[in-house]
Amino acid sequence: MTTIKVRGKVWKLGDNIDTDVITPGKYLSLPMDQLKQHVLEPINPDFAKLVKPGDVIVGGRNFGCGSSREQAPRALKEVGVAAVIAESFARIFFRNAISIGLPVLICEGVSQAFSDGDVLEADFSTGEIKNVTKGLALKAKPLPPMMLEILSAGGALELLKKRFSK
């Protein structure tokens, strides 16, 4: 079975983090190397500078609500965010994240269990989540095998490439 594991420092965000907050429309036509400098700017203008590769976002409810812009999960991935774990996700953000190869997981209680800077460990194939700092364990519903397959290929496009190179 495909295994995807992540370990990283937590950035805690609230409920209804929308796609205009993640990647504001006024920057949307910029190339990704510039757009990513503005990721989450409306709520934290320094996020893109401060985030370290491998960090993890813990979100509240309805993470990624709003537009279908794939730049939202992609900009997070490009600045180094290794995964997003939230109480719940907006449908298109969740789907886009899987398709571009950014691991995401729905986990009730996750925002209660983590504070900014805690170290998080997650196994996306079993749904096990640990707060290493606080010594807490949570259980989420694991991702279905099809999504794990897309993630481990590095995204839906990589799978498509394989299909066409056969």
Added chain:
Amino acid sequence: MPMTLAEKILARASGNREVAAGDYVTAKIDVAMAHEGASWVIDELMRAGIDKVWDSERIVILFDHWAPAPTELTATMHKKVREFVKRHKIKHFYDIKAGICHQIMPEMGHVRPGELIVGTDSHTTTYGAFGAGGTGLGTTDMAVVFVTGELWFRVPETIKFQVDGSLPKYVTSKDVILKIAGKYGTEVAQYKSVEFEGSAIRAMSLASRMTLSNMTMEIGAKFALIAPDDKTISYVKSRTTKPFTPMYPDPDASYEKVYELNVSDLEPQVAFPHSVDNVKPVSEAEGVKVDQALIGSCTNGRLEDLAAAAEILKNRKVHPDVRLIVIPASREVYLEALRAGIIETLLEAGAVVCNPTCGPCMGTHLGLLAEGERCISSSNRNFKGRMGSSKSEIYLASPYVVAASAVRGEITDPRKLMEVRK
């Protein structure tokens, strides 16, 4: 097994006799729509080294988010897409003159009941107003569709809104969906299909139903379906000669939940910043000063919306401290409004009328907001910073409320303004 409308649409598209909520299926796409998002789809395909499309007649490409191109970057984006359209002989391409995707799609006959339609835009749920399974995708998924014509779907659970009663004067489908968002929150339909039924829905024009299906996206919906009736069928037949098979939910289909509303006493509603479910009746918003008012967007930029604004603005003037921006949703809407004298009324009142485009709704061009400014808008989202400065505010309401507020310079109940004249 009885099926909901979403289950029927996905069963047919996936070649199954039956599907049920929770199933994963691979479905064939009937129509794929891409606006400027096409440019990012092309980037993905180039990255993958694939330069082919599955069916040049089932892909619809158009420009609406940056039309005409306000910057060199967006002009380059448009150029890239035009070249792709030529190279792949994409049959249905609408350049900058046409208008907003969700208006163009049904107008040009690309939305047919029972079909599965995907778009690079979250408000693709709008096509549910015609009984079509419309839903939004990102660019990677759309790249997969462009090449293969197929995509995986999880069959969603369905909830139903039974909406009865008759809407009072100056109260519209926008107020119904704002009321629903305010009462049940932005997650009530998260990952679900919504079906609307009831006498209030049946009485609505197709344009009003489109507003409803459009904004159902804001409560999380994957589809926002209204089963076809005579209005739907005669509209669609007037727009396309392609055959289609309307679908209807089985009478004993299984719904996760049914919500009942009676709209006979509904007041105009206003969504306060910065969330679509932060909704209050207009009586609790009156007196809030506004700097800008916007009538337009895929939510409320149709002929009946412009007519509503003109009804309010006839022989009145826009308040000197307010910029009223009016953006018809399509060239057809613009022409009809022009011929009906609506555009003249709006211009005389002091409105700025722009070409059909998404405009400032998503903060790309044509009237952005500065720090500390406030806009009342007929569009669909009031997220922080969406229309410009992250220190500006957006209030959402119907075209009636927006027009009345533009006159007074503060959020105004259109019923009170119209009383004054009597």
